[in-house]
Amino acid sequence: MCGIAGLFYPATPKPVDPARVAAMADAMAHRGPDGAGVWTAPGVGLSHRRLSIIDIAGSPQPMASADARHAIVFNGEIYNYRELRRELIDRGCVFRTDGDTEVLLHGYAQWGPALLDRLVGMFAFAIHDAATQTLFVARDRLGVKPLHYVELADGALAFASELKGLLAHPLLRRAPDIRAVEDYLAFGYVPDDACIVAGVKKLPAGHFLLVERGRPVPAPRQWWDVSFADRARGSAAALEEELLALMREGVRSRMVADVPLGAFLSGGVDSSAVVALMAEASRQAVKTCTIGFDEAGHDERGYAAQVAQRFATAHHERVVRSGDVALIDTIVDAFDEPFADASALATYQVAALARETVTVALSGDGADEALAGYRRHRFQHAEERLRGIVPAAWRAPLFGTLGRAWPKADWAPRPLRAKTTLLALAGDGAEGYARSVGVTTPEVRAALFTDAAKRALAGHRAEDRYVAAMRDAPARDALDRAQYADLKIWLPGDILTKTDRTSMAVSLEVREPLLDHRLIAFAARLPVGMRLRGGQGKWLMKKAMQRYLPREILYRPKMGFVTPVSDWFRGPLAEEAAGLARSRTLADTGWFDLDRLARLAETHRHGREEHGRTLWQFVMLERSLTRLFG
Known part of the structure; x- marks a missing residue:
């Protein structure tokens, strides 16, 4: 895994x-502590930081x-490179x-952009072609590896793996984008079609950029997409075997490395399935690592230990404080950009533990995205069935009236917190x-934004991108x-942003075998009942893994990494929440009604309302804006 950066002058x-x-x-440098290099030619410069994984002494x-x-700079891994190498040798x-x-270098010379269709891997790379005076920049199908780019005042196109690589260039104008703030407050992260620094773009997943000298920088071109428009045929048993074969291949292909290799093991279905298939493919004990929490209700070490014992892994675990404010x-x-998925704290900690023994x-x-593993997928499926029963003309008067009247009972048991569902x-x-x-x-958000912010947004609304994606989906x-x-x-x-940034922060390469694009394409073709059945997401995957894993692992409630941010704002971060109104x-942005923000912090602190996640967003936003813009 590496960090890449470069400059290209399209005009001259x-x-x-x-x-x-x-x-x-x-x-x-954290992305590549093992080496550095620079290459320049008229109108172009490429630079690289290397984390040595394959061909350590060479490449x-x-x-x-x-x-x-x-000339090339490359971040990622190509898992089928040996097969492509043999084919290229046969071509001379x-x-x-x-x-x-x-x-990649020879492949691009042979096939040009069509090379991308042959690749199995995670990647972001840039290739300069001196003969055609072009720069070709590409990103993998699902966006495992990042790439940011911007056009600078002197005419250069600058690119880098992370935003901080662009920030190192003195000509980058630093100004915040209010639209990205709206997106961030809506979702807790800045989506890939936005950036907190105005003018900076992220190359979308499954896209490439071909920049020609003498022409303006074009829009990225999509070279891959996933389709849910077709349905796989066959019995459940046959589809189960096909899914299992794809999972095996995804794991096997990602076990190639010239450095120590291991796995994250939470004791959940997905990581346990990966470890089971790694153990099947390995002659040596798989190295696994788990972090536990000091809160019993969120500690999964027992489940992870059960899986580790079952497959005789070389297991490492550590207990961390679930309320580790010091890592903020x-x-x-x-x-770089504000990021409010609080599980990033735990992901960083498990990556740091893994880095002690593996690279x-x-x-x-x-797996959750591919096979409908999230609770919201079950809710969406059930809600759409209900929408299909109730005539459209009745929905707004019936559910809307109930939703507006229903109290916002954040303190109540989940079945009684129906306000959001009714409004949906x-x-x-x-x-x-x-x-x-x-x-x-x-x-x-509307209550927290000032009138000036609303005018600056000019009608931009974060949720519209989801509405558009679902409306236009091949489904x-x-x-x-x-x-x-x-x-x-x-x-x-x-x-993927969370996994990339937290792992790269400690110079650890993370690979996602369940995101093999062949597995994703297969899962998208599965009948709905093979993904979601009897209230169980990932139904076919769990069925396939019954030969490897016990039921208490496969069918226990999903936990995930939990960070108690709501408790923090009634405890160690209560004063920081209150201080947001004085920030x-x-x-200086002029975007926020700070009196309303103060009241929001106060009602949360006294337990009258639940605003922990929103307060966490503002804490991370305030610190990110300070770091980026002073």
């Missing part, structure tokens, strides 16, 4: 200062071809190294689902549409 080949592109990569980057026509290519970087600034620094770790990310049922399915994935509702069913939107928005914006940083 201005000289590039090697020190400048080196500084951009060095700002991301330096940036890497130029023997004829000096192509001569290799100087044993790694996957040179495979570490997280702010790692993410590569496999995770269980992706009053609208269409896409609008309801967009609300279900959110953190701070449109109504609360047949409401559940399809919800999963498609999650794969396009939630997965790269939250889950110079927030006040």
Whole structure:
């Protein structure tokens, strides 16, 4: 795993200062502590920080071809590089190294952008072609690896793995984008089609950018998408075997490394399935790591230990404080943009534990999105069935009236907290689902924004991207549409960003075998009843894993990493929440009604209302804005 950065002048080949592109990569030294390199030519400069995983002694980057026509910087892993290498050798290519970087270099020379369709892996890379005077930049199908880019005042196109790489360039104008703040407050992260720094863009997952000298920077082009429009045929038994074969291949292909390799193990279905299949494929004991919490209700160590014992893994565990407030600034620094998924604190801690014994770790990310594993998927499926029964003309008067009248009973047992569900049922399915994935509702955001902020937003509303994604999804069913939107928005914006930044902060490479694109494409074709049945998400996956895992692992309630932010704001962070209303940083934006924010903190502190997640968003936003803009 690595960090990449570069500059390209589309209009005219201005000289590039090697020190400048080196500084951009060095700002991301945590992504690659094992080596650094810079390559420049008229109008272009590439820089790299290396975390050595494959061909440790060779494959330096940036890497130029023997004829000096192509040069590449690459972040990621190509899991089928050996098969591609053999094919390229048969075509007459001569290799100087044993790694996957040179495979990309020769592959692009042979096939151009069509190379992307042949790749199995996670990647973001840039290739300069001296003959055509072009820069080709590409990102993997699902957005496992990040890439940011911006057009600078001197005409350069600058790119970097992380925002901090661009921030190292003195010509980047730092100004916050109010639309990204709206998106962040809605979802708890800044989606991939937005950036907190105005003008900066993120290359979307499954897209490439081909920049030609003498022409303006074009819009990215999509080269891959997932489709839910078709349905797989076959018996449950046959589909189960096909799913299991794809899971095995996803795990096996991601176990290739020239450095110590292990796995995250929470004791949940997904990580346990990965460890089970790793143990099946490995001659040695799999190295696993687990963190436990000092709160018994959130501690999964017992389940993880059960799986570790079952597969005789070399298991490591550590108990951490679930209320580790001290890590807040570490997280702010790692993410650059504000990021309010509080589980990032725990993900950072498990990555740090893993890094003590391994350089590569496999995770269980992706199964929930691919196979309908989230509780909101079950709710969406049930709500759409109810919408199908109640005529559209009746929904708003019936459910809307009930929803507005229903008390916001955050303190009550979950079955009595029906306000959100009733309001969702009053609208269409896409609008309801967009609300279900959110953190701070449109109504609360509207109350917190000043009139000046609302004018600056000019009608921009965060939920609209979910509504549009679900409306335009290649899908047949409401559940399809919800999963498609999650794969396009939630997965790269939250889950994969969280895993990438927290693992890279400690120089650990994380691989996601359950996000193999072949497995994702297969899962999207499964009938709805194979994904969600009897109130169980991931139904077919759990059925397939019954031969490996006990029922108490497969069918226990999902826990996940829980960080008690609501308790923090009634305890160690209560004064910080109250102090938000006095923040110079927030006040200087002119965007927020700080008196309302103070009242929100006060009602939460005294237990009258629940606003813990919104307060956490403002704490992270305030610190991020301070760090980025002073």
